[in-house]
Amino acid sequence: MNKPIEERELILAILLEVTRDKVPGHLALSRVLSKYQYLDKRERAFITRVTEGTLEHMIEIDYIIDQFSKTKTAKMKPVIRIILRSAVYQLKYMDQVPASAVCNEAVRLAKKRGFQNLSGFVNGVLRTIARQMDQVKLPEHPLSRRLSVQYSIPEWMVEMWLSSYPEETVEKMLSFMMEEHPTCIRFDPERITKEEIKARLKEDGVEKVEDHPVLPYALWISGYDYLGGLETFEEGLFYVQDASSMMAVESLPVKKGDSIIDVCAAPGGKALHAAEKLAGTGHVDARDLTEYKVGLIEENIGRSGLTNISARQQDARVCDEASVETADIVIADLPCSGLGVLATKKDIRYNMTPETQKELAALQREILSVVHRYVKPGGTLLYSTCTINREENEENTAWFLEQHREFTLEKEKQFLPGIDPCDGFYIAVMKKQESK
Known part of the structure; x- marks a missing residue:
């Protein structure tokens, strides 16, 4: 049975936004799913799977197309390239969609987008791939290429x-x-018990709820339609956050009454987690660079119902003199290459470059050089990133400790995806010496 063309048109629009206009994939997809809420669950699932799958397998897909097309993917018109990519994903990874339907719909979409003259090319390439897919072999050497x-x-x-x-x-x-991964969420045990949140999630239509193997207040959920459609989410009964990010806050010596500054806080996960740990005492000052990011933090604060946390706009590169030596804990989860979260943010891999990575490592040093001043004597600085890159992680920590001898390393950990029960993430907990 042929799929309605509308779904594939939406997929094409999303993938063009991501690959041509560099819009983050998860934002482009969620925007479309929010706009077209009238689509049924099956249609939304198809859009999500083809969009995410095409992005996830794009290098492999281009390799396959280039085996059978005289015009290489790099030289194709963007619309044609996306039509072919999403079709090849369906041919290789979605057995339930007949190859004839995939080819016919791709041709129809090419014509609809004004490429009547290239519809024969699209048809020929896809039908050849459909027949000869099993003959495609991975490159053997070098290992990095394979x-x-x-x-x-x-x-x-x-x-x-x-x-x-x-x-x-x-x-x-x-x-x-x-691999496909469930969504990791954090709930506040002071607000709702694990049994209660599990029951409410089931009532919301979440098909699968699993305990996290390490964190008692974390759950994995899957088999739900749309996050914003869950009453439990709208009521602020849980927050979407990877376990690695929770473990970063778990590594901190948060105690009642503490003053905490989170210098790059959006969308607010660690700041909210720290505020929960303060149990109604102390204060978390959650900051970020832009009005938009502060808005995201405020939205999550509002949903959480917490009163010991506030958000404000502040450039972390510029010293806020009023904050110098006022914080028991400073959280510096800094902008990074994001290579630890490729499982969920598929498109980061295509937009990051070695040059950008070096620029980010320099930015991290610039921010650390400012925000360490906010730590009280005897206080704690957390430096963290969601990447797997020594230059941004271990090397930056070593540089910082060399520059600022008043800090000592208390804990350092690189979480690796597939090895640890979380995304790739780096934390360094550093303590500032007491005043003499």
Whole structure:
């Protein structure tokens, strides 16, 4: 049975936004799902799967197309390239969609978008791929090239990880990034018990709710339609947050009455978690650079019902003199390359470059050079990123400790996806010496 063309038109629009206009994939997808809420669950699931799957397998898909097309993907018109990519994803990974339907719909979509003259090309390439898909072989050498195509990760990233970790570890990481994962959520045990939140989620239509193996206030949920459609979410009974981010706050010596500053807080997960740990005491000052990001924090604060946290606009690169030596804890979860969250944010891999990575490492140093001043004597600085890159992580921490001898390293941990029960994430907890 042919799928309605509307779904594939929406998929094309999303993928063009992501690949041509560099809109983050999860934002482009959620915007469309919010706008077209009248679509039924099956249609929304199809849009989500093809969009995310095409992005996730894009390097492999381009490799396949380039085996059968005289015009290589890099030289194609953006609309045609996306039509072919999403069709090849369906041919390779969605057995329930007949190959004839995939080809026919791709041709129809090309014509509808004004490419009548290229419809024969689209038809020929896709029908050849459908017949000969099983003949496509991965490149054998070098190892970085094979892994790059197999797991659709840019080769320079694979080379970087192979230089830092054993081959077996890298392959586990890459495999994890390709798997489908449930959504990790945090609930406040002071507000609702685990049994109650599980029951409410089931009432909301969430098909699967599982305990997290490490954190008692974390759950994995899957089999739900739309996050904003869950009453439990709208009521602020849980917050979507990866376990690695929770473990970062868990590593801090939060005690009642503490003053905490989160310098790059949006959308507010760690700040809210810290505010919960304060149990109605103290205060969390959640800051970020733009009005938009502060708005995201405020929206989440409003949903949470917490009163010991506030949000404000502040550039972390500029010293706020009024904050110097006022914080028991400073959380510096800084802008980074994001390579630890490729499992959920598929498109980061295509937009990041080694040059951008170096710029981010320099930005992190610039911010650390300012915000460490907010820590009281005897207080704690948390430096964290959601990436797997020594230059942004261990090397930056070593540089900071060399520059600022009044701080000592209390704890350092690089979480690796596929090895630890969470996304890739780095934390360094540093203590400032007491005044003499």
